Amino acid sequence: MSTRRVSISVAALALTLGTGAAFAESPDLGRPIDPADIAPWDISIMPDGTGLPPGGGTPAQGERIFAQKCAMCHGEGGKGGVAAAVVGGGPLDRIEAVKSIANFWGYPTTVFDFIRRAMPWQQPRSLTNDEVYALTAYIFAQNKLIGQDDSMNSDTLPKVRMPNRDGFIIRFPDRI
Amino acid sequence: MEPDAKQGWDGVQAVAGNGLLHRRAFLKSGAAVAGAMMGYSFVRPATAEPLAEEPWSLGVGGLSRPYQQPSRFEEKVGRTLSNPNGEPRTSHARTPHHLVNGTITPNGLHFSIVHSGVPDIDPDRHRLVIHGLVKRPLVFTLDSLSRYPMVSRFSFVECGGNSAPMFSREPIQASVQALHGLASCAEWTGVRLSTLLDETGIDPKAKWIVAEGADSLALSRSVPVKKALDDAMIALYQNGERLMPGNGYPMRLLLPGYEGNMNVKFLRRLKLVEAPAMSYYESRTYSQLLPNGKAFRFYFLQEVKSFITQPSPGLAMRGPGFYEISGIAYSGNGRISKVMVSADGGKSWGEAALQAPVLSKAFTRFRMPWRWDGGPAILQSRAWDESGNVQPTRAQFVAERGETKNIPPVLGFPNQHYNSLTSWAIDARGEVKHVYA
Numbered sequence: 001m002s003t004r005r006v007s008i009s010v011a012a013l014a015l016t017l018g019t020g021a022a023f024a025e026s027p028d029l030g031r032p033i034d035p036a037d038i039a040p041w042d043i044s045i046m047p048d049g050t051g052l053p054p055g056g057g058t059p060a061q062g063e064r065i066f067a068q069k070c071a072m073c074h075g076e077g078g079k080g081g082v083a084a085a086v087v088g089g090g091p092l093d094r095i096e097a098v099k100s101i102a103n104f105w106g107y108p109t110t111v112f113d114f115i116r117r118a119m120p121w122q123q124p125r126s127l128t129n130d131e132v133y134a135l136t137a138y139i140f141a142q143n144k145l146i147g148q149d150d151s152m153n154s155d156t157l158p159k160v161r162m163p164n165r166d167g168f169i170i171r172f173p174d175r176i
Numbered sequence: 177m178e179p180d181a182k183q184g185w186d187g188v189q190a191v192a193g194n195g196l197l198h199r200r201a202f203l204k205s206g207a208a209v210a211g212a213m214m215g216y217s218f219v220r221p222a223t224a225e226p227l228a229e230e231p232w233s234l235g236v237g238g239l240s241r242p243y244q245q246p247s248r249f250e251e252k253v254g255r256t257l258s259n260p261n262g263e264p265r266t267s268h269a270r271t272p273h274h275l276v277n278g279t280i281t282p283n284g285l286h287f288s289i290v291h292s293g294v295p296d297i298d299p300d301r302h303r304l305v306i307h308g309l310v311k312r313p314l315v316f317t318l319d320s321l322s323r324y325p326m327v328s329r330f331s332f333v334e335c336g337g338n339s340a341p342m343f344s345r346e347p348i349q350a351s352v353q354a355l356h357g358l359a360s361c362a363e364w365t366g367v368r369l370s371t372l373l374d375e376t377g378i379d380p381k382a383k384w385i386v387a388e389g390a391d392s393l394a395l396s397r398s399v400p401v402k403k404a405l406d407d408a409m410i411a412l413y414q415n416g417e418r419l420m421p422g423n424g425y426p427m428r429l430l431l432p433g434y435e436g437n438m439n440v441k442f443l444r445r446l447k448l449v450e451a452p453a454m455s456y457y458e459s460r461t462y463s464q465l466l467p468n469g470k471a472f473r474f475y476f477l478q479e480v481k482s483f484i485t486q487p488s489p490g491l492a493m494r495g496p497g498f499y500e501i502s503g504i505a506y507s508g509n510g511r512i513s514k515v516m517v518s519a520d521g522g523k524s525w526g527e528a529a530l531q532a533p534v535l536s537k538a539f540t541r542f543r544m545p546w547r548w549d550g551g552p553a554i555l556q557s558r559a560w561d562e563s564g565n566v567q568p569t570r571a572q573f574v575a576e577r578g579e580t581k582n583i584p585p586v587l588g589f590p591n592q593h594y595n596s597l598t599s600w601a602i603d604a605r606g607e608v609k610h611v612y613a
């Protein structure tokens with residue numbers, strides 16, 4: 001972007017905000033960026049599904065990927081290994097109960113978001129979106145949150161009902 | 177030195193049971209303090225040995241180094257590591273509170289938690305982008321941020337899981353470092369987040385900011401815009417030097433008084449949004465189960481807390497006589513207003529001296545003179561903050577938050593946000609143990 005275009009956009013913004021004086025005093029050393037150029041980093045998935053990419057996957061597809069890329073840490077079938085189990089979970093009957101996807105997590109989008117941003121441990125952000133959908137579908141199906149033939153995509157995934165969705169109390173509402 | 181008898185007697189007035197002395201013993205003249213110490217000595221110390229020259233006084237010393245390190249005699253002063261070999265799990269490094277003093281944690285001893293190792297970030301290539309519900313998205317470099325007007329403030333950072341072993345139904349025998357070592361305090365210098373948000377502009381619909389790090393997990397937390405505009409900072413310096421790698425180099429989000437995990441390290445992205453992202457760390461890890469099976473969400477605040485660092489387990493008592501009871505107090509709600517200390521397990525309390533300056537959302541050092549008679553004692557501290565909050569007793573705390581059914585491992589995290597009292601029992605041999613009282 002040329003210097004001239006930058007100065008024009010700043011002037012236009014100052015006009016629309018009516019804060020020309022404030023801008024004059026501000027260091028203004030950040031560089032404007034086109035939202036499309038932020039996309040590689042813009043990976044947050046919101047609980048309503050905002051941010052979910054195109055694509056999709058099934059539990060059967062996910063099972064194969066899980067065996068290849070996940071089971072060495074999370075155990076065969078996701079039952080737990082050196083890393084936490086992603087399938088199963090006991091009752092929340094003690095303050096130290098293990099918090100699992102099935103017994104605790106409030107939103108299905110968190111599962112997709114965390115797999116895509118952080119997994120596999122040694123190669124984060126190496127999975128395709130279809131692979132992330134498939135792994136999410138596999139984990140949900142293993143936890144009986146969806147059927148074995150249900151496909152996960154940007155439409156179906158946010159609608160998965162997590163058993164503990166209403167199990168939370170906002171600690172300090174006045175701080176939000 | 178011969179103490180002034182009258183002044184010395186003033187200085188050593190007992191204020192509570194089992195030998196607690198008036199805090200002003202320390203504020204009086206040196207003679208009064210000497211009086212406090214001598215007036216209560218049971219046995220006159222044996223005569224000192226004759227003085228002699230030592231080798232280091234009779235020869236030229238060593239070289240100065242560009243970045244100096246502590247004396248080789250201080251090698252035991254270090255952080256304890258939960259994952260020294262970097263296995264694929266979280267690594268904790270805990271501050272040795274019992275081996276330091278004052279209120280500022282040296283950078284090398286500041287606690288650190290990393291979930292996938294410490295990233296090796298080239299500061300020239302690091303970027304911070306602010307986008308989402310803003311008038312115009314902006315990208316900042318470390319170099320550009322370094323040209324902004326800066327502010328400095330002292331602030332503690334505490335992991336939400338600090339003191340987690342205290343949820344155990346039986347007291348776990350461990351040092352103050354193991355129990356409370358996931359809290360530290362530094363002077364942080366950087367750019368107010370509100371300054372940068374003034375430049376991006378904020379869409380009125382924005383109520384939350386998703387903060388994300390440049391680590392391999394792209395650790396992500398949702399922070400209310402309310403906090404961002406209050407006292408949040410993009411911290412670039414820690415105690416005068418660039419951030420330590422384990423503390424977020426080259427830049428971190430600093431949210432004074434809020435749960436450590438929200439103070440996102442290696443900060444690379446701030447996205448303004450309408451609703452929280454319900455990220456892994458906020459919707460799972462840092463939600464706290466309650467005895468009824470429900471869980472707290474968005475606890476945020478590190479509430480008023482104190483603990484005694486000296487004496488504490490592992491520090492040997494050297495016979496009856498004078499000791500200073502000392503510790504740290506802090507609150508995410510503001511300044512510490514009062515710390516009370518007990519030497520008899522809470523039957524009687526005396527007010528401790530607070531070391532100036534007492535700063536909001538920072539460690540405050542408290543001190544209490546004590547004459548140990550050599551008998552059993554239980555030391556406790558209890559802090560109040562300027563908003564009127566007080567540390568709950570253990571009974572009050574357990575009634576609300578519960579305790580574990582099984583005894584957890586000392587490095588485990590059975591629950592989070594423990595801010596009740598810590599009790600150290602001293603037996604006749606001078607051994608200090610962790611007890612519930």
